[in-house]
Amino acid sequence: xxxxxxxxxxxxxxxxxxxxxxxxxxxxxxxxxxxxxxxxxxxxxxxxxxxxxxxxxxxxxxxxxxxxxxxxxxxxxxxxxxxxxxxxxxxxxxxxxxxxxxxxxxxxxxxxxxxxxxxxxxxxxxxxxxxxxxxxxxxxxxxxxxxxxxxxxxxxxxxxxxxxxxxxxxxxxxxxxxxxxxxxxxxxxxxxxxxxxxxxxxxxxxxxxxx
Numbered sequence: 001x002x003x004x005x006x007x008x009x010x011x012x013x014x015x016x017x018x019x020x021x022x023x024x025x026x027x028x029x030x031x032x033x034x035x036x037x038x039x040x041x042x043x044x045x046x047x048x049x050x051x052x053x054x055x056x057x058x059x060x061x062x063x064x065x066x067x068x069x070x071x072x073x074x075x076x077x078x079x080x081x082x083x084x085x086x087x088x089x090x091x092x093x094x095x096x097x098x099x100x101x102x103x104x105x106x107x108x109x110x111x112x113x114x115x116x117x118x119x120x121x122x123x124x125x126x127x128x129x130x131x132x133x134x135x136x137x138x139x140x141x142x143x144x145x146x147x148x149x150x151x152x153x154x155x156x157x158x159x160x161x162x163x164x165x166x167x168x169x170x171x172x173x174x175x176x177x178x179x180x181x182x183x184x185x186x187x188x189x190x191x192x193x194x195x196x197x198x199x200x201x202x203x204x205x206x207x208x209x210x211x
Contacts, residue, residue: 015070018110019054020124022046025106028098029086035098037085037106041123041151046113047085047106048078054107055091070107123149123156125198130171131160131186133207141209143184145171156188158203 022040029036039047047053054070073091092098116122126146135141144163149156162182163171174182186192186207195204 015054016109016111019070019107020046020110020113021056021105021107022124023085023106025055025101025104026084027102028095029081031095032088033092033094033098034086034088035092035101036081037087039083039085041149044080044085046108046122047087048080049114050108050112051075052108053089055089055101056105056107058103058105121196121198126158126188126196126203129196129198129201129203131158131203131205131207133186133205133209135209140204143186143205143207143209144173144182146203147181147183149188158186158188158193160184160186 023037023044024040026036026038028034037047051074052072053075054072056070071091073089076088076090078085078087092101110124113122126149129146131143131146132140133143142164144160146158147161148159150159151157160183162174162184164174166172176182184207186205192207193203193205195202197203
């Protein structure tokens with residue numbers, strides 16, 4: 001898959017340092033080369049407003065690092081289609097190329113995201129935040145750190161890796177008996193997460209620490 005200055009998309013090896021993965025190509029849409037995108041967030045504003053996307057091919061099994069350099073393309077048009085987004089891209093001229101792009105991931109610079117409303121947050125900004133909950137006595141206590149945010153169809157879910165303070169200002173992740181990170185799912189809704197301070201990378205909730 002390639003693009004060139006002739007279709008309005010600059011090409012080069014220099015990548016923005018703040019690229020964020022925000023969606024995945026599901027396949028072709030229609031017969032004119034449009035593609036159907038599954039956004040990773042219920043709010044697809046970043047997909048709809050960015051004029052350029054970076055497309056990254058899936059890496060074949062056993063080929064770590066191969067075909068992993070994102071390719072920039074101009075977004076000719078993009079619009080909501082139910083829970084998905086459909087788009088016409090300069091780099092994809094026909095249905096065959098659209099079908100061949102299935103599985104590609106879509107990346108845009110974080111700096112290009114529209115400004116969020118005061119009570120709204122981009123999920124990418126929640127990753128890495130500490131999550132506080134309450135212990136059995138109702139006191140604030142650390143649950144862990146957000147590793148991922150997903151959508152269960154009704155609201156966001158924080159995938160929190162259990163952790164404890166390492167005594168040096170950082171966190172030490174807690175592992176289970178199989179050596180895997182212990183995970184807690186915390187609903188990202190106002191009833192449970194009552195304070196979000198992105199400047200401190202801190203979320204405060206009433207979620208039980210020992211659940």
